[in-house]
Structures are given as C-alpha cells and as structure tokens.
Amino acid sequence: MPDVRKVQVEKIKRGERLRVTDSLVREVPLTIFVNGREYATLMCTPQDLRELVYGFLHSEGLFQSVRDITECGIDRRDYTASVKISGAKKVLREKRLITSACAAVALSRGNLKIAHLAKLPVTLRIRKEAVSQVVHQFQKECELYRSTGGVHAAALSDSKAIISLAEDVGRHNAVDKIVGWCILNSVDTQDKILLTTGRLSSEVVTKAAAAQFQILVSRSAPTDMAVRVAKRVNLTLIGFARGKRLNIYSSPKRIV
Amino acid sequence: MPDVRKVQVEKIKRGERLRVTDSLVREVPLTIFVNGREYATLMCTPQDLRELVYGFLHSEGLFQSVRDITECGIDRRDYTASVKISGAKKVLREKRLITSACAAVALSRGNLKIAHLAKLPVTLRIRKEAVSQVVHQFQKECELYRSTGGVHAAALSDSKAIISLAEDVGRHNAVDKIVGWCILNSVDTQDKILLTTGRLSSEVVTKAAAAQFQILVSRSAPTDMAVRVAKRVNLTLIGFARGKRLNIYSSPKRIV
Numbered sequence: 001m002p003d004v005r006k007v008q009v010e011k012i013k014r015g016e017r018l019r020v021t022d023s024l025v026r027e028v029p030l031t032i033f034v035n036g037r038e039y040a041t042l043m044c045t046p047q048d049l050r051e052l053v054y055g056f057l058h059s060e061g062l063f064q065s066v067r068d069i070t071e072c073g074i075d076r077r078d079y080t081a082s083v084k085i086s087g088a089k090k091v092l093r094e095k096r097l098i099t100s101a102c103a104a105v106a107l108s109r110g111n112l113k114i115a116h117l118a119k120l121p122v123t124l125r126i127r128k129e130a131v132s133q134v135v136h137q138f139q140k141e142c143e144l145y146r147s148t149g150g151v152h153a154a155a156l157s158d159s160k161a162i163i164s165l166a167e168d169v170g171r172h173n174a175v176d177k178i179v180g181w182c183i184l185n186s187v188d189t190q191d192k193i194l195l196t197t198g199r200l201s202s203e204v205v206t207k208a209a210a211a212q213f214q215i216l217v218s219r220s221a222p223t224d225m226a227v228r229v230a231k232r233v234n235l236t237l238i239g240f241a242r243g244k245r246l247n248i249y250s251s252p253k254r255i256v
Numbered sequence: 257m258p259d260v261r262k263v264q265v266e267k268i269k270r271g272e273r274l275r276v277t278d279s280l281v282r283e284v285p286l287t288i289f290v291n292g293r294e295y296a297t298l299m300c301t302p303q304d305l306r307e308l309v310y311g312f313l314h315s316e317g318l319f320q321s322v323r324d325i326t327e328c329g330i331d332r333r334d335y336t337a338s339v340k341i342s343g344a345k346k347v348l349r350e351k352r353l354i355t356s357a358c359a360a361v362a363l364s365r366g367n368l369k370i371a372h373l374a375k376l377p378v379t380l381r382i383r384k385e386a387v388s389q390v391v392h393q394f395q396k397e398c399e400l401y402r403s404t405g406g407v408h409a410a411a412l413s414d415s416k417a418i419i420s421l422a423e424d425v426g427r428h429n430a431v432d433k434i435v436g437w438c439i440l441n442s443v444d445t446q447d448k449i450l451l452t453t454g455r456l457s458s459e460v461v462t463k464a465a466a467a468q469f470q471i472l473v474s475r476s477a478p479t480d481m482a483v484r485v486a487k488r489v490n491l492t493l494i495g496f497a498r499g500k501r502l503n504i505y506s507s508p509k510r511i512v
Contacts, residue, residue, distance in 0.1 A: 023403050025400060025407045025425055042426070044426055045407060045423060045424040047422070047424075048422050048436070048437070051435075051437045052436055053436065054435070054439045055434065055435035056429075056432040056436070058436070058439060058466070058467065059431075059462075061466070066440065148260055148279050148280055148477055149496070150477035151281045167301060168300050168301040168308070169299065169301050169455070169479050170298070170299065170457075173301070173308055173312075176308050176311030176312040177304045179311035179314055179315060180307035180309065180310030181307045183310045184310055199406055199425070201425055206315075211314065221404055222406065
C-alpha cells in the first residue's frame with residue numbers, strides 16, 4: 001500500500017486553472033542512534049524503516065552479520081531508530097576520527113534549518129505562460145543531460161530567458177551551483193525564478209528559500225514535506241511543469 | 257562544454273550485441289575545508305566548482321555576505337577546496353555540537369570505502385532476455401512511483417521474478433531498503449540481481465558491491481566513476497535498460 005498524502009493543488013492545463021486533489025509521496029526525517037549516540041538523519045519515505053536502518057548501517061560498514069545487531073527499536077511517532085550493535089565501537093571511533101567536522105551533511109539531511117527561515121515576501125508575480133515558456137527553454141539548454149542522461153540541471157531565469165544553467169550528478173549540487181553563481185555575481189534572486197530537473201524534496205525547497213527565491217519550478221514531483229516547508233516559508237512551489245501544464249502546490253498568488 | 261568521458265560499452269539492441277562508444281558524465285569527490293578543517297566531501301560533476309562551494313556553504317548557513325569569504329582556493333588536481341570564512345567559527349562549533357557522530361554521511365559521500373571491497377566472483381550468469389523481462393516486471397510493480405511520480409524504487413530479483421521491492425524519496429534509501437530486506441530475511445544476494453530506477457552513481461555501485469550483488473541494473477545512466485568502481489570490484493553494471501535495449505558497462509561475461 002503506497003504511503004501518500006492527498007493535497008489540494010492548482011493545476012494549470014491548456015490555459016485553464018483547476019483545483020484538484022493530488023497524491024504526494026511522504027517524506028520524514030528518520031534519526032538513527034547507534035549504541036546511544038546520534039549517528040545520522042535520513043530524509044526518507046516512512047515505509048520499510050527497519051529494512052532501511054539495516055541496509056544503511058550495513059552499507060556504512062557498521063556490521064557484518066545480522067547477529068551483530070542486538071537491538072533495533074523504531075519509534076514511528078518521532079521517527080527515531082535506536083540500534084545496538086556489538087563490536088561497532090571501533091568502527092564508530094574510526095569514522096569520527098576521519099571526519100570530525102562533517103556535521104553539515106547530517107544537518108542538511110535533517111530538517112533543522114527551516115525554523116531559521118523568514119517568510120518570503122510577495123514582490124514577484126509572473127504569468128503562467130511565462131513559466132511554461134521558461135521551462136521549455138530550460139529543457140532545450142540541458143546539454144549535458146542530453147549527451148549522457150546522467151545528470152540533473154538547475155537554472156536561473158528572469159521569467160523571460162535562462163540567465164544561468166548548471167548541471168551535476170547530484171540534484172542538490174546543481175541547485176547549489178546556481179545559488180553560488182548568484183552570490184558570486186551579486187545577482188538579486190528576489191525577482192528571479194529557480195528551475196530544477198530534480199524531484200522537489202524538502203531540502204531543495206529549504207535551499208531555495210534560504211537563497212531568497214520566491215518561485216521554484218520543476219518538471220518532477222514534490223514530496224509532502226517539500227509542500228509543507230514551501231507553505232511555511234511562503235514559497236511558490238510548482239511541480240510537473242511539462243508543456244503547457246503545471247501544478248502549483250503553494251502560494252499560487254504569484255502566478256497570474 | 258559538457259564534461260564527459262568516452263567509454264566502450266556493450267550495447268544490446270533487438271537481440272544484437274554491439275560494441276559502441278558511450279558518453280558518461282564525470283563524477284569526482286570534492287573535499288571542502290573550511291578554516292583549515294575538513295567540512296564535507298561532495299560527489300559532483302567537476303564543472304562550476306567555485307559556484308558549488310559558495311552555494312553549498314551558503315545553503316549550510318556558514319555565511320551571509322559574499323564578503324565573509326576571504327579566500328576560496330580550488331585545487332583541480334586533487335579536488336579540494338580551501339575556504340576561509342570570517343565569523344564562521346561559532347556556526348561550525350554549534351554544528352559539531354548538534355551532530356557529533358555523523359561521520360558516516362560524509363564518508364559515504366566520499367569514496368573511501370571502495371578500497372575495502374574485495375573483487376566479486378563470477379558465479380552468476382543470466383540471459384540478456386531475462387534481464388529485459390525482469391526490468392519490465394520491475395516497472396510494472398513500481399506502484400508508488402505511478403501514483404505520485406516522486407519516488408525511486410529498487411528491487412531484488414532471482415532473474416525470473418521480482419522477489420522484493422522498495423520505494424523511497426531517496427534513491428540511496430530504496431537500495432538500502434533492499435539490502436536491509438536481504439539481511440533481515442537471510443537471503444543470499446550472490447545469485448540475485450539488484451534493480452534501481454535511479455541514476456548509477458559511484459555510491460550506489462559501492463552499496464551493491466558491499467552487499468555482494470554481482471549484477472546491478474538501472475533504466476538510467478551511470479557516471480564515469482560508477483563504471484570505474486564497478487570494473488574495480490568486478491560488478492556487472494547495466495544502464496539504460498529499457499524495452500529490449502540495455503548497455504553493459506563492466507564485466508559483460510555474466511550476461512549470456
């Protein structure tokens with residue numbers, strides 16, 4: 001049984017604006033404690049959480065045999081997993097030695113930074129036809145994608161043209177490259193839109209809001225938490241932007 | 257100019273087996289040092305590295321104004337970035353406090369674990385028609401994907417049927433869920449194949465090899481580093497598996 005959440009969405013299709021129900025995949029932060037210490041927070045879909053914990057910790061090299069895991073308690077109210085592994089002490093100690101300052105990665109995988117984000121103002125409004133036109137342009141310019149099929153792209157637009165485009169194997173990296181380009185070139189993001197080929201997870205919405213983008217557009221789907229974050233920070237989140245169609249998941253007033 | 261690497265690949269198309277040249281997107285580990293301390297390693301495409309560093313560190317909340325970055329040296333030989341940020345001390349200290357044991361995440365984003373992996377044996381051989389048939393079955397069963405469009409899936413197959421399937425917002429998580437399912441159910445992975453809907457980055461290949469899978473299949477593209485890791489550990493890496501077509505990037509002898 002798929003784990004989805006129903007939301008109301010404004011769908012634009014052949015120029016018409018409809019209010020319809022859409023299904024979003026759920027996304028939750030699962031914090032894993034190993035032998036009493038916080039180990040990592042994974043943003044994940046809340047199905048098969050025990051399998052996820054076992055597979056993740058195995059991929060991390062924390063145990064060899066299933067018998068090494070003497071306890072694995074999963075609390076589905078606050079999404080925590082408490083794991084006891086015999087013999088993991090040495091591995092855990094070594095890992096800490098190698099990367100003592102890696103906190104950021106775990107932090108950004110969690111959802112801790114939303115609380116610090118202020119609500120975005122509504123100083124940008126664009127026509128729905130302009131969104132479709134810019135998405136079309138964006139796809140034409142994704143050169144690396146076309147030659148290898150292996151990357152995501154992100155782009156900056158003034159709602160008329162693509163101003164900057166970045167491609168990367170990681171969808172987060174492509175977005176970070178655009179944010180970095182704006183910083184390095186002193187570009188005001190408040191009147192621009194951010195485009196991505198990737199799925200809209202909560203982390204991407206958080207990145208966009210932290211960079212003061214008011215409108216984020218993707219041809220892919222958002223998660224439920226991405227929509228919740230977008231609503232909280234007053235960001236216009238657009239998914240499934242393909243051809244003349246698009247779905248507006250939050251703050252639709254910026255699309256006129 | 258796209259940053260790609262040409263490789264030789266065995267392409268299977270309408271039953272014919274051809275040797276062709278394919279373009280793969282490049283993937284490198286970029287290690288970022290902030291104020292002299294290792295901060296994170298990002299697996300990324302080696303374009304726009306300065307933009308990536310600025311955007312990533314801004315998304316992480318390490319600086320507000322571009323003037324706070326007093327130095328940013330990028331070494332393209334060993335892929336390191338040395339950044340000096342004025343006033344980042346407090347933020348860095350706080351981050352360490354929150355997640356003292358998060359090392360694993362940074363570790364798995366880097367590529368440090370390949371060295372520990374032994375070469376996989378060649379004890380499994382399957383017919384190319386079986387691969388196509390299993391991929392077809394896999395796509396039919398991706399229920400959550402079809403209803404939301406927002407997830408990746410991974411699956412386990414005995415080259416006849418899909419034995420287990422997992423879906424998640426994260427492509428790594430979906431693979432981890434299958435690995436965890438095998439561990440929890442004492443399933444031998446050596447005679448099974450692992451399928452994923454996601455792009456084949458080096459991390460996913462590493463996860464598959466660590467779990468002793470000999471064959472990894474995706475409908476998406478691999479990166480150049482994914483292919484290099486697959487060759488090193490003797491894993492059969494198959495990409496672009498769609499319809500009756502597929503590309504074999506490494507160890508083709510397992511596909512007969």
